[in-house]
Amino acid sequence: MRSHDHRLIGAAKNIPVNPQTPVFSFSPIVLPFSDRPLDLDLKVTAPSTGDALPIILLSHGQGLSNNLNSLEGYTPLAEFWAAHGFVVIQPTHLSSLSITVDAPPKGNEYYWKDRAQDLVRILDNIDTIEAAVPGLKGRLDKTKVAVAGHSLGSWTANLVLGAKNVDPRDGSVFEKFDKRIKVGVVLAGTGNAGSDLSDNGRIMVPFYSADFSEMKTPALVVCGDQDVSPHLTTRGADWHADCYYLSPGPKDLLWIKGAKHGLGGVSGWDAAETQDESPQLLATVQRMTLAYLRSALYGDKSWDEARGALKQLDELGAVESKE
Template sequence: MSDPTTPVARPIADPPPTVISAGPVTLPAPGRGTGLQVRVSPPATGADLPVIVFSHGFGQSMNGYAPLADFWAAHGFVVLQPTHLDSRTLNLPADDPRTPRVWRIRIEDLTRVLDGLDRLRAAVPGLGDRLDPGRVAVAGHSWGAQTASTLLGARVLDADGVPGEDWSDARVSAGVLLALPGLGDDLTPFAAEHLPFMRPSFAAMTTPALIVAGDRDQSSLSTRGPDWFTDPYTHSPGDKSLLTLSGAEHSLGGISGYAAAETTDENPARVALVQRLTSAFLRSALNPGDTAWKAAATALEEDPTPLGTLRSK
């Protein structure tokens, strides 16, 4: 019999894989007014690494969303995070002539990142050929999800309801869209007047995607309730999944940062679920035959106290 005063040895959990992060790596951006700063975060080891290009929400930067970026990189992805012109780190004045075009420049930023893959991977010692440019996903939160959705095929309608430019990119094979705003039919008067890009059409968003919405996400830009954020799933073609998080507001539990001030619904377990399911979805979407997504979906379905529900089509 063991001595009850002797501490019981407990197994030590494996430490998370080491992540390397380099930034800012600046890409030339003629006509943008300033170079495009990007953070590059790969795992320290591994080969044939798929890529996630992440678009931040309003005011954030390449240094935000560490709960997602760190997790994805630790689980085998190279995460590329550009800083858009609306970032608080850049202090773009409201009367700057670029301000009305920031939503377009955001889309161009993501394309620039894809065009600059060689420069970005060369900036991280030892990354080089470990990155697989043939397996690319885009992701984003809030305005960043709107930005990312255009590379998946979403279009912006003009005042007459005619779809605008097609920014879809054949290099992108999958997407994760977190708290993506819905259709423009129910915008508040302010949003309708000042945010012309918030009139999307998802009819041509054909690239496979996981859409994540909170069932308590009440936007000040829409007269509808939280179901507004399910529009991208409802109104897009097949090969889509919708994860609806119970009790989640716009920060989805705190994905924008560790102890981020804008988090109104802090919930580490909810963030962990988003981490696991987004990673599993992208693994399977970018690796034919991978069963991570099926296993994650089954685990959520069988959870006696699930933090959300999942639908697919």
């Protein structure tokens, strides 16, 4: 983290944030599981001070990079959230390009089922993880847990928030809802399937047919209004907001103006796969998601204040909500 904001964050500086503290990261924490083809590697990023710290599980996307689709990615979010009072835990999922495993079996393409199971594994072993990080023991509030995910990671997050998948090939149902997770942040999420998938999309994710009707856990859905994804869908950027519109409340939807799938660069600094790399867009996502998480888990007025500030900053984005 820096002692000052990036000089190019522009109008996003007007979205208020609480004071930051220095952070540290510790990795790898290695958890073996007999039902997993490879040990689960984790990275923990935490503030250097503070107690009763809420937890964020951060699920990486897939992407085309060699490293960002692993615990090495998403530093712009992990460090920012940690600097403002959260402990962020990042797994390397089996779909990561950074590891070597056998090709996933039919029905588990991209190891999508194991991705959701990884988040459950983390919560099942949270005491072990806490004890493994020097200086962290006794500082977690294990009753305050959030999940965040980007792109394919958003689908991972949606599953533990209460969404389910009905495989169009055989009708098999998969769900992984975890009531220990109190709130979610869904970044550039996946939308409705069926006729809304493009021909290529049906080839890429043949297993995918989302049902958001029971996704009752509160969540903030973040979308770029220029995030057009013809490789997956025949629709426009609105497809990524389906998990907001098709799930019950309470939910909030944040549109980032001018943002594409990278949302300004959430997956990594100056990443080639980020088509919309922008300190201002990234700072907007950082600050608005932080405010939402603080209000959801700390119970303060950060989200109300951030929404109020954003109303005066039309060039950055807009929020809608439903109960």
